[in-house]
Amino acid sequence: MKLHGLHHVTAVTSKAQANVDFYTRILGMRLVKKTVNQDDVSAYHLFYGDEVGNAGTELTFFEWAHMGPNVNGPGSIAHTALRVTGHEALEWWAQRLEEHGVLNNGVSEFHGHARLDFADPEGQPLALIDDGGAPGGTPWAKSPVPAEYGIRGLFASTLIVRQLETTGLVLTKVMGYEQVGDYPSTTTPGERTVVFALDGGGAGKEIYVVEQPHKPYGQLGRGGVHHIAFRTPNGEEQIDWMNWLHRVGLQTSGLVDRFYFQSLYFRIPDGILFEIATDGPGFATDEDAAHLGERLALPPFLEPRRTQIEAGLRPIELPVR
Numbered sequence: 145m146k147l148h149g150l151h152h153v154t155a156v157t158s159k160a161q162a163n164v165d166f167y168t169r170i171l172g173m174r175l176v177k178k179t180v181n182q183d184d185v186s187a188y189h190l191f192y193g194d195e196v197g198n199a200g201t202e203l204t205f206f207e208w209a210h211m212g213p214n215v216n217g218p219g220s221i222a223h224t225a226l227r228v229t230g231h232e233a234l235e236w237w238a239q240r241l242e243e244h245g246v247l248n249n250g251v252s253e254f255h256g257h258a259r260l261d262f263a264d265p266e267g268q269p270l271a272l273i274d275d276g277g278a279p280g281g282t283p284w285a286k287s288p289v290p291a292e293y294g295i296r297g298l299f300a301s302t303l304i305v306r307q308l309e310t311t312g313l314v315l316t317k318v319m320g321y322e323q324v325g326d327y328p329s330t331t332t333p334g335e336r337t338v339v340f341a342l343d344g345g346g347a348g349k350e351i352y353v354v355e356q357p358h359k360p361y362g363q364l365g366r367g368g369v370h371h372i373a374f375r376t377p378n379g380e381e382q383i384d385w386m387n388w389l390h391r392v393g394l395q396t397s398g399l400v401d402r403f404y405f406q407s408l409y410f411r412i413p414d415g416i417l418f419e420i421a422t423d424g425p426g427f428a429t430d431e432d433a434a435h436l437g438e439r440l441a442l443p444p445f446l447e448p449r450r451t452q453i454e455a456g457l458r459p460i461e462l463p464v465r
Contacts, residue, residue, distance in 0.1 A: 145384045147320055149348035150298040151373040151405075151421040152191070152202035153224050155268055156214065158366040160188045160207040160460055166265055167192045168463045170244050171226075172289030173203070175437035175462065177427045181206050182402065185446065185453050188460070194297060195282040196433050199375050199405070199423040200348045201297030206370060213267065214368025216304060219361045219415045221369035222354065223302035224268070225259065226295050227275040227347045233293040234260045237272050240289075255325050255339050255350070257299075266367035273299040278347040288463075300350040301372045303416055304362065308338055308355040310413040315340045315351060318392055319374070334358070348375075361415075371409070373419035379406055385420050403443035404429060438462060 157163040167173045176197030181187040187208055193201040203224065216222040228234065234251045241248045241262055248262040258274040275296060283294025305311045315321040325339035335356055342349040364370065376382050382399065386408050389396050397409035404427055408420045427436055430443075440457070442450055 148375040172287035174284035214365035217362030371417035
């Protein structure tokens with residue numbers, strides 16, 4: 145029983161159309177599934193990923209128009225890093241983002257990785273990180289971004305917590321991560337960032353934890369991250385994870401069938417929501433792989449309500465492919 149890294153990151157947007165425009169037209173990611181939040185069918189759930197939305201490549205969004213702006217603080221998933229290959233790609237991206245009016249800080253380095261930090265139009269902090277040519281992730285063939293510079297998936301997530309010790313215990317003693325780095329803040333005395341990794345780290349296998357013992361708790365809103373999911377290969381191992389989490393005293397949602405994958409949710413002591421998700425069956429389960437994301441996809445249990453659900457959603461104009 146072993147986690148295989150990040151599965152997906154789910155954030156919050158207030159404007160589905162603007163979200164689609166930014167992530168497909170500027171970042172060149174593929175909208176691989178246009179569906180709804182299965183617990184709130186009035187809200188879109190948009191999935192962006194590589195050519196077919198492989199596990200480990202997906203950045204997803206709930207559209208909740210009523211939410212105020214996100215405020216990061218302890219209890220927040222504060223940052224998402226995506227992966228590209230090569231320092232040249234980062235330099236290319238710095239120029240592309242500037243051409244599209246997206247401010248960035250230029251190429252820097254953290255924990256041995258070259259990176260480029262920026263934010264999406266709703267203020268969600270993002271980065272592109274050189275993955276060193278790690279395997280996995282196939283950039284979208286019809287992307288406006290050249291394939292050699294294309295986004296290949298997820299690299300890391302950053303958490304903010306009040307106390308590092310309890311989160312560190314969950315990551316290491318429960319989830320199998322190893323602490324591999326500890327960096328004091330260069331701007332805020334008393335703060336530090338600790339790096340946890342699976343299999344030595346790298347693409348999709350790093351979690352950064354920022355300790356902010358004296359800051360007020362964060363408030364989730366548009367431009368914030370709702371939860372992060374970790375990969376398990378199949379339902380059998382997911383059941384093992386559920387039983388293990390219960391044995392160590394963490395409450396879970398039990399197994400939840402999301403049709404495209406199966407989910408298991410739990411919260412760590414700082415209140416951050418984690419998910420363990422299966423790699424399959426995948427997004428081509430109900431759509432031809434060549435036409436992913438082109439229509440509203442609904443799991444079978446919601447299909448009888450299609451007319452009602454579609455009436456409650458604003459149409460989204462997809463990029464020309």
